[in-house]
Amino acid sequence: MKLQQDHYKAPARWLHWTVAALVLAMIPVGALMVQEGLGRSLQNSLFIFHKNTGVIVGLLVTARLLYRWRNPPPKLPQGLPLWQRRVAFWTHAFLYTLIVIMPISGYVRVRSGGFPIELLDAMGIGTLLPKSDAVANAAKSLHYAGAWALVILVAMHIGAALQHALIKRDGVFERMWPRKD
Numbered sequence: 001m002k003l004q005q006d007h008y009k010a011p012a013r014w015l016h017w018t019v020a021a022l023v024l025a026m027i028p029v030g031a032l033m034v035q036e037g038l039g040r041s042l043q044n045s046l047f048i049f050h051k052n053t054g055v056i057v058g059l060l061v062t063a064r065l066l067y068r069w070r071n072p073p074p075k076l077p078q079g080l081p082l083w084q085r086r087v088a089f090w091t092h093a094f095l096y097t098l099i100v101i102m103p104i105s106g107y108v109r110v111r112s113g114g115f116p117i118e119l120l121d122a123m124g125i126g127t128l129l130p131k132s133d134a135v136a137n138a139a140k141s142l143h144y145a146g147a148w149a150l151v152i153l154v155a156m157h158i159g160a161a162l163q164h165a166l167i168k169r170d171g172v173f174e175r176m177w178p179r180k181d
């Protein structure tokens with residue numbers, strides 16, 4: 001049954017799909033680049049992609065949160081069962097938390113490890129953190145745990161989105177899908 005509801009505004013949809021595409025690229029690239037036995041030049045290229053795209057993701061997530069704060073999202077349709085509304089709320093809350101934690105922990109891991117972030121360095125934005133192996137290792141552990149939590153939540157999120165799009169066909173998926181308005 002098609003439920004009566006509002007949809008996300010264009011900037012929210014653009015930010016959602018751009019961040020989604022970048023995060024979906026960051027996870028496999030991050031997992032691949034730390035493997036042993038990769039050639040030095042491939043590994044360097046993956047690290048450079050990961051660090052610098054990660055900074056861009058951090059900026060986009062900041063923009064997304066600011067936009068969401070000024071433009072609250074449409075309410076979920078009343079017809080959805082309470083438990084599904086609760087799962088959706090907490091999944092989204094944890095997803096937002098993780099996409100904030102990942103760029104910050106990545107930045108801290110790299111900068112307190114004393115390594116470059118080429119994009120920021122080229123813009124003359126030096127490190128904000130002193131070198132510290134203890135801090136770098138703590139950030140590395142957080143980044144690693146966050147990556148696994150993110151994989152689980154992204155899988156839940158995509159599963160729920162597909163269920164709405166293909167099985168329930170209740171219009172919830174279309175709220176975020178590109179449209180002319």
Ligand code: HEM
Pocket residue numbers: 023026027028030031032034050051052053054055057058099102103104105106107109110117140143144147150
């Ligand atoms: C949404 C953003 C991000 C996602 C989803 C992400 C994801 C990942 C994943 C899945 C790994 C592999 C973890 C492992 O198996 O050890 C990883 C590692 C890494 N990431 Fe990220 N990352 C993000 C942002 C960043 C940023 C902004 C930086 C730095 C500026 C960064 C730097 C690193 C580094 C240096 C490693 C290797 C850690 C190590 O083994 O020392 N990441 N990331």
